[in-house]
Amino acid sequence: MAKLILNQVAKDFGTGRAAVSGFSLDVREGGFLALLGPSGCGKTTVLRMIAGFETPSDGSIHLGERLLADASQSLPPERRNMAMVFQSYALWPHMSVADNVGYPLKVRGISGEAYRTRVREALSTVRLVDYAERRPADLSGGQRQRVALARCLVTSPDVVLLDEPLANLDRHLKQEMEETFREFHQRSGATMIYVTHDQSEAMALATDIAVMSEGRLLQVAPPAEIYARPEGRTVGGLIGRGAIVTLPVMGHERDLEWHELEDALHAANTDGADILVRPEDVVIGVEGAAATVESALYEGERYAVKLMLGNGQVLRAFSRVAVVPGEAVRVIIRAGWRL
Numbered sequence: 485m486a487k488l489i490l491n492q493v494a495k496d497f498g499t500g501r502a503a504v505s506g507f508s509l510d511v512r513e514g515g516f517l518a519l520l521g522p523s524g525c526g527k528t529t530v531l532r533m534i535a536g537f538e539t540p541s542d543g544s545i546h547l548g549e550r551l552l553a554d555a556s557q558s559l560p561p562e563r564r565n566m567a568m569v570f571q572s573y574a575l576w577p578h579m580s581v582a583d584n585v586g587y588p589l590k591v592r593g594i595s596g597e598a599y600r601t602r603v604r605e606a607l608s609t610v611r612l613v614d615y616a617e618r619r620p621a622d623l624s625g626g627q628r629q630r631v632a633l634a635r636c637l638v639t640s641p642d643v644v645l646l647d648e649p650l651a652n653l654d655r656h657l658k659q660e661m662e663e664t665f666r667e668f669h670q671r672s673g674a675t676m677i678y679v680t681h682d683q684s685e686a687m688a689l690a691t692d693i694a695v696m697s698e699g700r701l702l703q704v705a706p707p708a709e710i711y712a713r714p715e716g717r718t719v720g721g722l723i724g725r726g727a728i729v730t731l732p733v734m735g736h737e738r739d740l741e742w743h744e745l746e747d748a749l750h751a752a753n754t755d756g757a758d759i760l761v762r763p764e765d766v767v768i769g770v771e772g773a774a775a776t777v778e779s780a781l782y783e784g785e786r787y788a789v790k791l792m793l794g795n796g797q798v799l800r801a802f803s804r805v806a807v808v809p810g811e812a813v814r815v816i817i818r819a820g821w822r823l
Contacts, residue, residue: 579620730797731757741820768803774813777789780807
């Protein structure tokens with residue numbers, strides 16, 4: 485297995501604004517990378533360039549020592565030893581599950597016992613051995629997705645590419661398939677690149693998250709780090725729930741605690757540093773800065789509360805007891821992150 489390297493990759497479709505600009509990224513061997521960002525940010529274009537469906541306008545893509553593509557040449561998709569899972573599953577309706585999974589092997593001229601063994605191993609990985617002779621129409625959405633995964637695995641690809649594969653599933657099935665993807669990654673050992681606009685999917689699945697906006701890569705980090713220490717307002721706003729407040733805090737520390745935030749919260753001045761405050765770090769009680777409840781949404785185990793500070797800025801918090809809009813409360817911020 486080899487490391488996938490994107491070096492200053494760009495793609496311009498001639499629309500006046502590049503779809504991807506200066507994109508550089510090393511994808512670690514055997515890792516699970518999520519490309520995360522809003523619709524139109526360029527993440528699917530990056531995936532298609534890695535797959536070989538698009539040629540970069542600039543920069544280069546390497547798999548280990550092998551050049552896959554640059555502005556002057558591009559290795560065809562079938563010679564990259566990659567596999568792709570689409571939203572639509574792309575299964576042949578007239579073929580059995582086993583035949584769908586084994587189709588890439590037939591294309592490569594593999595037959596006989598070697599063919600049967602690899603199909604059986606791939607189906608075992610996604611726990612579908614007992615469904616080998618069924619047709620796709622006889623399967624649930626989650627089972628069809630697992631067939632698509634097994635078809636990826638059967639060729640022992642260096643990289644598995646997934647283009648929003650859970651977008652068409654309901655919440656319950658999505659959670660079930662997230663577990664399937666985690667297990668698939670652990671058992672296959674393949675490098676996986678997963679495109680999504682859903683941050684909860686990225687957090688649940690990835691070993692690393694690459695956040696994109698307007699064709700550019702903003703930050704790459706493991707989920708826990710990118711949640712706790714996002715770089716800039718865009719990443720801070722995309723990752724997790726929270727609020728960004730501007731406060732006149734002193735010094736240059738980035739991890740801030742209540743004693744560093746208290747005076748700044750009481751100040752009428754809102755010039756200063758952008759501070760990301762997560763709702764779990766806001767404590768509603770009888771002490772701290774004055775705030776007014778703007779809204780409270782019951783989520784089952786808690787209320788999600790929107791608060792207005794005295795200087796007009798907004799905080800978000802969680803509360804286990806009911807609060808009502810218009811209620812005057814006081815808040816303590818246990819921790820904040822200077823963006």
